[in-house]
Amino acid sequence: MDEDSIVISERRTVYKGFFRIDHFRLRHRLFAGGWSPELSREVFLRHNAAGILLYDPGRDEIVFIEQFRLAAHLAGFAAWQLEIVAGIIDMDESAAAVARREAAEEAGLAVIGEVVPIHRFLTSPGGSTETVDLFCGRVDASEAGGIHGLADESEDIRVVVKSSAAAMALLAEGKIENGFTLLALHWFAANREALRRRWR
Numbered sequence: 413m414d415e416d417s418i419v420i421s422e423r424r425t426v427y428k429g430f431f432r433i434d435h436f437r438l439r440h441r442l443f444a445g446g447w448s449p450e451l452s453r454e455v456f457l458r459h460n461a462a463g464i465l466l467y468d469p470g471r472d473e474i475v476f477i478e479q480f481r482l483a484a485h486l487a488g489f490a491a492w493q494l495e496i497v498a499g500i501i502d503m504d505e506s507a508a509a510v511a512r513r514e515a516a517e518e519a520g521l522a523v524i525g526e527v528v529p530i531h532r533f534l535t536s537p538g539g540s541t542e543t544v545d546l547f548c549g550r551v552d553a554s555e556a557g558g559i560h561g562l563a564d565e566s567e568d569i570r571v572v573v574k575s576s577a578a579a580m581a582l583l584a585e586g587k588i589e590n591g592f593t594l595l596a597l598h599w600f601a602a603n604r605e606a607l608r609r610r611w612r
Contacts, residue, residue: 417441421450432457458542463498464511465530465546465596466521467576468553469611474579474600475556476572476593477518489589494572494582496593498544507545515549518569520560523549528607530599535591546596548603550611576604 422437436453466475476494485491499514501507512523530546553573561567574582582588583597600607 413441419447426454454539456536456540456542458540459500459502460507460543460545461498461500462507462510462514462545462547463496463592463596464515464523464527465496465548465600466515466519466523466551466553466556467548467600467607468551469608471553472576472608473553473573474576475519475521475551475553476574476579477560478570478572479561479568481590484589493590494588494593495590496596498592501545508547511545511547511549515551517562518560518567519551519556519571520558521551521556523551525550525611528610530596533595544592546592546599548596548600548607576600 418438418440420436420438422435424435425432426435427433434455434457436455438451438453439447439449442448467473468475477497478492478494480491481493482491484493497511497514497518499510499518501510505513508527511527515521515523527547527549530548532543532545534540535542535544556571556573559568559570561569579597580601583594583601588594588597
C-alpha cells in the first residue's frame with residue numbers, strides 16, 4: 413500500500429496543552445480490495461524523542477535514571493520508573509545531539525566519543541506519532557550519582573548505577589517496565605561483548 417491508499421477527509425485539533433490531540437475522518441484501501449468505511453480516529457501528536465543507554469565498558473556498568481511518572485502510576489505500574497536517559501527532540505537538533513544533551517542534563521555525564529545507533533521506532537503506531545531514536549553512549553560511571561534535571565521543567569531525577577549483570581537480572585525478573593529501556597537492554601544483551609571490544 414502507498415500514500416494514495418489513504419484519503420483524509422477531515423482533520424481538526426481537539427486538544428492542545430502540554431500535548432496535542434487531533435481528530436481525523438478517513439478511509440483507506442483494504443487488503444481484499446475496495447475501501448474501508450469512513451473511520452473516526454484521534455491521534456496523539458507528540459514530539460519525537462531520543463534515548464541513550466549509558467554504558468561504562470571498563471567498569472561494566474550501566475547508568476540509569478529514576479523519576480516520577482504519573483502515567484505509569486495511573487496504569488498500575490510503579491510511579492518511580494527506572495529508565496535510560498531520554499528527551500524530546502527540538503526542531504533544530506539532531507537525535508544524537510539530544511541524546512548527548514540529555515545525558516548531561518539528566519545524569520550529569522558527558523558521552524565519550526561517538527554514540528552508537530541502536531534503533532528508530534514508533535512507540536504506539538495505533539495512536540501516536542511519537543518516533544524514538546535510541547543510542548548507546550560510553551561514559552565514566554565512576555562520576556555518576558546525585559540528583560539532576562532542569563528546575564524549570566520540574567525534573568527530579570536520581571542517577572542509579574547498576575552492574576550489567578544486575579541490569580540483566582532486573583530485565584529477566586520483569587522489573588524494567590518501560591519500552592525505551594526494555595528495547596535498549598535487550599539490544600545491550602546482544603551487543604555487550606562487541607561494545608567492550610569496540611571501546612576497549
